[in-house]
Amino acid sequence: MHINPDHFLETPEGRITTPERNAEAWAKCYVALNGALAAATASTKLYVLVGAQGSGKSEWARQRAKEEPEAVFFDAILVKRAERAPILAAARRFSVPAIAVWLQTPLEVCVRRNAARPIDEVANERGLRNVFAALEPPDRSEGFAEVIELPFSARPA
Numbered sequence: 001m002h003i004n005p006d007h008f009l010e011t012p013e014g015r016i017t018t019p020e021r022n023a024e025a026w027a028k029c030y031v032a033l034n035g036a037l038a039a040a041t042a043s044t045k046l047y048v049l050v051g052a053q054g055s056g057k058s059e060w061a062r063q064r065a066k067e068e069p070e071a072v073f074f075d076a077i078l079v080k081r082a083e084r085a086p087i088l089a090a091a092r093r094f095s096v097p098a099i100a101v102w103l104q105t106p107l108e109v110c111v112r113r114n115a116a117r118p119i120d121e122v123a124n125e126r127g128l129r130n131v132f133a134a135l136e137p138p139d140r141s142e143g144f145a146e147v148i149e150l151p152f153s154a155r156p157a
Helices: 005-009 019-038 057-067 081-093 107-115 125-134
Strands: 046-050 072-075 098-104 146-151
Touching: 005 019, 019 072, 019 081, 046 057, 046 081, 057 072, 057 098, 081 098, 107 125
Parallel strands: 046 072, 046 098, 098 146
Antiparallel strands: none
């Protein structure tokens, strides 16, 4: 299962973002997460994707889902430990191992990819730069079973 707040912002007219819709999208993400973890099997893993907008999180999740269809992918910027804490708490409640996937994409690449998106999917550049600057690297001390670091040079462009 691929969980992303952006999925809940889609409308027939494109992605519509307001503070109220964002809050509702995040609430729906947590409902989806709890449902997916409640249905987990012994082989289910939760991947928590960490990186700025345009870092390649969604593409990584789509590719990995083909290899691990039973996995759960929580795909959002999640750059702060506090943002990851409720996801990790849910994983602990359901005894599902959580794995951080830190996409270490350079800022310039994130900015370029973001600008190339459809207009309704473009993040504010100042916001993207702020997110990039605020990133707190994921660490096993948060409760991750594993932290996968994906340097940009190790991935296709």
